[in-house]
Amino acid sequence: MADKSDLVINHLSEIYKHRELVAAAYHHGSVDASDDPDGGRGLYRLNQARILVPYREGTYRLATSLAKHLDEVLQVERLYSVVGADVADLAKRLPEIANFVAHAAFDGRTDDADRYIDEFDRAVFELADSVTGALQLLRILADNSFANVSTYAEKRRQNEFYLERVERISEALGAIQSNDMIQSLESTPEGERLLESYRSQIANHLSEWRAQLLDITAILREYLFRTRQIELIARRMRAFELFLKRTPYYAPADLDATTDAPQWVRRAVGFSLVAHASVQDAAQEELLLDIARSIPAVKPPSVNPPRLGTLLPDASVLPDEFEAQTKPWQEAMSALLEAVDATPISALTWKAERPEIAALDDDIWLLCLLHEEALHRKRSANVCFEPVAASADRLSGMIRITDILISKGRQ
DSSP: OOOHHHHHHHHHHHHHHTHHHHHHHHHHSOEEGGGOTTTTHHHHHHHHTTSEEEOSTTEEEEOHHHHHHHHHHTTOOOTTOOTTOOHHHHHHHHHHHHHHHHHHHHHTOHHHHHHHHHHHHHHHHHHHHHHHHHHHHHHHHHHTTSTTOOSHHHHHHHHHHHHHHHHHHHHHHHHHHHTTHHHHHHTSTTHHHHHHHHHHHTGGGHHHHHHHHHHHHHHHHHHHHHHHHHHHHHHHHHHHHHHHHHOTTOOOOOGGGOSSOOHHHHTSOOOOOOOOOOTTOGGGHHHHHHHHHHSOOOOOOOOOOOOOOOOOOOOOOOOOTTTSOOOHHHHHHHHHHHHOOSSOEEHHHHHHTOGGGTTSOHHHHHHHHHHHHHHTOSTTTTEEEEEEEEOOOTTSOOOEEEEEEEEESOO
């Protein structure tokens, strides 16, 4: 097994070997195969060493931890940096920085907007790395049953602690989904540049992170239940060990030799045994045949065959006596269109002279005329409908029509 110092040397050698790729990823934000002089082999090695992490399709970016280290070494000041923030704090930063971008864009401060966009990308990368790293650590601890500690009491405490961490990560992811960040960024100036990194690093991975959280939560809860059961069993075993130390000459009695079972045996719940005949045993064949003969035969249910019917002739279709009838307002509409000429006619005045449609409301009559105009029929092609509107508030959004003037040939 390699020494730990050898692993550190190998890791640093990997960084030094591909130092140009690391520098390009730090200065330019991302690198692809065209930046690798080895034709992509360096990208693969750096990705295996977790120095570069996938960004977009075919591109890689610098890991957040290494980027932070280079920022500290080069004394690069980052805006609104949060030291030691957890996932919930990182999630709260994204809307704030997006608002900074919007204010800078509205004020015409292009340089500040570009700086805020860079900070938004870094916050997105940091949040994605934090969630991914936390889920990986939690999965490792859950799978190996907290092998880094030896006592069950400490395992239980760590289990409860990491269950709380899982709930906090789940609440943070739920807050990200409930905030509808994508819709907010779409309505933000320069939102397309912000959406590119947000979608690739967070939005496209939310369902995957949710599934991993559910798996980890199930494992932790099951192990917590096991540790609680183990604690009870261990307590009984320690009590039995203490009893044996106090009575070193104790020997359990032979149960077959006693006519009466001791009191502690009676407290145990016995096994409920049920005997069944073995159908594979040839010696039981006669007994099974007798049992089979004693079972009464089941009469299958009788199904009556369907009875043949006779085909009846179709009933005669009677014409609808109301179908051919014309309504009074339709007749009045035809009469009005025939009587119209170049002189405008008031629709309400013409209606008042017709007693056959006197029962029709004026509003309904005006609506019928507007509907006739909207249909663009051939009979009203050269008819002009001029609504007479009453004065109303300009901001009300309503038009009140009091009459319609109808004429021909004035379109």
